[in-house]
Amino acid sequence: MNWNPHLATGFNANVPEYQLITYRGVRVPAVFQTAVNAVSGTRPMSALLDNMAVIRGYNSLTDGHDVNTGLQNFPDASTPSLSGISADHRSDLVPAVGANFLNLPFKSKRGLSLSIVKDHNGTTGGSINGLMKMFKVSSTTKQGLLGLDQVRDVVDLLHEAANAQATADSGRSAAMKDQLKNARALAMLAAEDLVSQWNTLYNKYLAIAQGTFRATGSAAGFGESPIFMDPTESLDFNLRGNIQTTYDLRESLNSAMPGANMIRSFALAEYCLKKGVSGSLLLGWGDNVNNISLRLGTDTTPTVLGVGNDQHNVPARMGTLMNAAYYRGLGTCLLELIDSLKATNVNGKSLFDSTVIHLTGDFSRSPRFDKVGTDHGWNAQVTSVSRESLMVRFVVGNISAVKTGGYRGLWGLAANVDFNGAKEMLSPRHVGAAVANLIGGVNPGSLPIVSGNLTRRASWKPRLEQKSYDGTSTKDLFNIRRRPDRRGMFASAGGAHHTREG
Template sequence: MGDGNKLSRRGFIAGGAVAGAAALVPTPLERLLNVLSSGFIQQAQAEASGNAGARNYINILMAGGPMRYAFDAWMRTNVNDTMLDFNPMVATKFVNSGGRVVGVENATFNYNGVLVPHMFSHSVFNSAGAQRPLTDLLNHMLVIRGFGTGFDGHPFNATAQQAPVGGVSSVLGLAADYSSKTFEAVEWPERGDFGTYTSSKGKALNKVTGNPLYSLLEGFGGPQGGRVKGRSLKDRNRDAYDLAQARLRAYAQSDFNGSTVLAKNLSNASELMKKGTGNLDGYWNPAVARYRAVIENSMRQSGLMGISDVPMISDGGAYWGVHVADGNRRLLVSSDFDLRESVKNMTAPGSLAEGLALAEYVLKENLVTSLNLQMGDPANVILKDAANGAQAVHTAIKDMHETGAIPGLLITTAYYRALAAGLLELIDQLKKVQTNSTNLWSETVVQVISEFNRSARANGTGSDHGFNQMVTSVFSGAIQKGPFVVGNIQKSGHGGGYTGTQGIGAAIDDYNQKGRPTPTMAASTVAALLRVPKNPYENLAAPLVELNNGQLRVLKTAKIVG
């Protein structure tokens, strides 16, 4: 544009850019179209300048602090590591004798040079009903272990991982900071005291209630039937569409940075805005059913070697207790009940299926950059109570104080199989979407957190809050040829009844955070994977990996100390 044109780049992005725009009081769809057209302009500028922005970020919270040893609380990960001081609560596989379960062990196998828990030697179901190996997930996995806060408390330790440093963006906000999408950050269900969000660039967190997708897109021209508002505004919406198109055409014809890229993709922008959210009805219910099927089929699968291949009959000992929600109590499994029956009707934990379906839609439609999701308690668990002989359906809560080594391993294996199967289905869907020279899964990072891992009791009767033995796992298509593990742990427990190797954090040699690392270490490492231009945590705790051209390099080798 010539020097006489008073319209600045900021004016294009912030305003209507077409005469008469200011005269309209914006409807929800008008706001959507305005943001979409802004997003296309900003995306074109980023592509022209070679700045792809941050990766998408999904945070999955398992509130309650479940035992994570079967899944991502990895102990001995290298053949050169010192041998474990075994604690039965960190078990990953059952020991059988005479055709029945008699004990537990911490069993691993070598995958791509890393010793990983026994669970990953199995397969789960995909959406076609076929089996797929869990090693597919390991290929994209990074385990960050060996950090802690030094303080107890569920909400405190949950929020400390989401926002470890005051005065800067939380991890969810950090990804949102570099977003130009319709909704930079979304949370469903609301986390309450277990959540915290900050954005240094003022990006909003949209807390969604009820049906998450319909609630999120309410007013944005959704499906027929009255569930999504705005259909009575057809004339206004048509005008808004024409306005947005005119705006895009004007920018495409300008000499602003990115105009050539935008001109080439104008037809794609037009198609997305025309489509709006009219495909929700055809998507939502089938997608939730699809995720629920892979999750529940995988949870309930029987005959898993070393897990559910022989009868599990209680000997009446303390290993056989289960912490259940009704009465917040310890239930001792009856000796005339096969514990394998307990998982045969387990249901998708909480909002996991809905959350993953939500993530699939909003990422594929390019609507959201950052998402907070949750995974509930293992529900519909059938147990027979040794105290009264009653067989009933229970919820096994994740704050597993009184859950012993044997039911703990069975229930958590089913629980994490659910998560793994759901993640693999999401990965399959995101891989189908091409973004420039890669796919959407390579532009996405998924992090799984809980308040803490568990302080494991050496007598196998249960566990308590492990706020100094935290662990988180991260998955991304940007990670190839995994798994990887970072963070040091101690060989010993912390005394009392908590002896044995159980993942207590240990100092890292020549690291810029002295002593036991804090959650800042994990957040800094995740920020490196998110590809943000500025990591706000690195001066306090440097990332433990670097990622270049799809190659992840571990900067500090994980060790067992002592």
């Protein structure tokens, strides 16, 4: 996940602080000790760490939201983008799908294109209806000319006629039958009741994320004691106006909601991956925490507002609380998607076994010394990769031990690592090489952080000097528990890529 592990991660009474827990020998942000909602009951958020590798301390060498967002998926212009690499390995109905990214670069070696879901905010069938409508017969009124049963009849008649022709051509009948079978399945997929499927998926992710958001005020590290406005440190609280000193900030999340784009993206990802519509998904969301209730000044009714991701003016206490709610909600959605993929069998293995989920942001944040907000941390980036075969020893990268002016503590500034004796600072190209290796694609222009080739049954070993959060050495962070002979699916910024067995 794209957390910045060098900001406050919990509260000690009324004071935000950088808290850690130890999970299977690795120190991680304390938010992972909390319980998050599941479809049934709750579960520990730390379950995410069992199949996650975190890369920290890499530097893009440039500022800017758009350029850094593009670098995460397309780190080297001379090679395909990561989502393009994944699409090149497959022959899906839709080679690659994008949502919430209008101008994100995409490059395929095979000349494939990225299909943008333009009505990602739609209500009739939501994102999957927007994606699949290109395969539907429609009139100028945008109403389907054929009902579901009629579509089935037409497809069956065409299939029977083509199958008879294929049988007559004994030389190529077997291959043609296979292609006809695939064509029928895809045609029927476009005729399904997309509205019902979309509503089921969307409501599932909304329920668990919303419940997790609202429970943050009672979670470990946040719910032990009231969090009040301190008049002597008002800058620490001024999200919008002066918060009343008698207002417990934990109550601000009682009606909080996740951003709709995050929920839509997880629903779209589950549909596309499980249905085989596309194994290369590039999904994103610019929203964070909505419907926060605050009592300001002398108001007798709360003010309702939201907090976004570009948190220049989100102060320390509010930022700690809001970001905890956000990442807990994101975590519970990611766990649910992974559970769903694990429960889906493909050729005797779970779908997650051949899935790579790359979760990232444009950059991290640098904590300002005055506590009134954070700046762009393009030189202290953090990202994560999830796959079933990844082991738990998962922190890779190095950070500077030197404090920088204007920022508090050691906030994750990238430092050189050792590549077999050569000192080099990690960049998006190194991260891209690691993700491409997991997908099974080409190396995008730089040394991978891990060595080995899944398709050759080789073990994976770290190629750089590594340190855990407390500075101690760690080993075998990218060890592979099982070595599947398949190239992987990729999911970036909340999406996923998948390739069939090769």
